[in-house]
Amino acid sequence: MARELRRLLIDPNRLRQGGDAGIALSREESHYLNRVLRLRPGDRFAVVDGCGGLWTAQLQEPGRADLEQPLGQPLERQEPTSLPIGLALAMPRRDGELVLRMATELGVDQLGPLQAERSVRRGDAADPAIPERWRAVVREAAEQCERLWLPRWEPLRSGAAYLSVPVEGLGLLATTRQGELPGLEEACEDWQPMDRPTPAATICSAATSPAATLPAATTPAAASAAVATITLAIGPEGGWSEREEELAVAAGWQLVQLGPTILRSSTAAVAGVARLVAWRAQLGSS
Secondary structure (H helix, E strand, O other), rough: OHOOOOOEEEOOOHHHHHHHEEOOOOHHHHHHHHHOOOOOOOOOEEEEEEEEEEEEEEEEOOOEEEEEEOOOOEEEEOOOOOOOOEEEEOOOOOHHHHHHHHHHHOOOOOEEEEEEOOOOOOOOOOOOOOHHHHHHHHHHHHHHHHHEOOOEEOEEEHHHHHOOOOOEEEEEEEOOOOOOOOOOOHHHHHOHHOOOOOOOOOOOOOOOOOOOOOOOOOEEEEEHHHEEEEEEEEEEOOOOHHHHHHHHOOOEEEEEEEOOOOOOOOHHHHHHHHHHHHHHHHHHHH
16 A cells, blocks of 8 residues: 555655654645645655655645654664675766766665866855755665665765775776776676675764664774675776776776777766676576
8 A cells, every 4th residue: 555655755864853742844845745646634745764664654734744653663764785786987967966866766785976187167055055966866766666775975075086095895987988898797796795795884964764673882984884785986088097997907907998989977987886786686696
């Protein structure tokens, strides 16, 4: 039945604050439920926390809703993947939000926007509202595709700073015109994923889920540190600079190619994520 209900993603911290007494809805959430979905008091919808928990809820008077299950006993609880996939993207001037949306729908677990040396400079790059807009796009996509885990969001960084840090897991830097390079699947197979540590904690983009049975001190950063992630880095339309590629290789990133043709950044990102998610699914079924 819950699968037939429209979903609303609510930050787990806010769910905790309300406890079993109910949810205080924001103005935007009330507008979405009342004006967009046309729900009325007494109508039901689903609540997800972005950390694997799902509850059903009933809309009450304007601005409030009640969960139909105890906060610590969600209707559905999904464990996180033991092999997260991340996308580090030099945000294209066009299609950037579309790429974030599609990557979320495909099942990426971590997203990190980058400003590469050859990125087209945005006049609004310093505006803090832009990354917040990107995060909102990811949240909307997570609601739309009905996933229970919200991708973990990384802050906007320069490509050089990001690529110079050793990766926790497998770092794949997509590039072109470098001669014979392994493909994504080949690089993943050579990585020997059976050597990966099994995560002892969960990844959560905001905080540990109210439904999770983890110590209260567990933080998203501490949770992710124990998880080996496959991270795909996609550069700008002009490609990575020589300096960025040198820094990446020195930090342990592996250069890979996505095929015999030169792809636009947005195409490369979506195609790369789709291939990695498919590879992971095949690994899990084998």
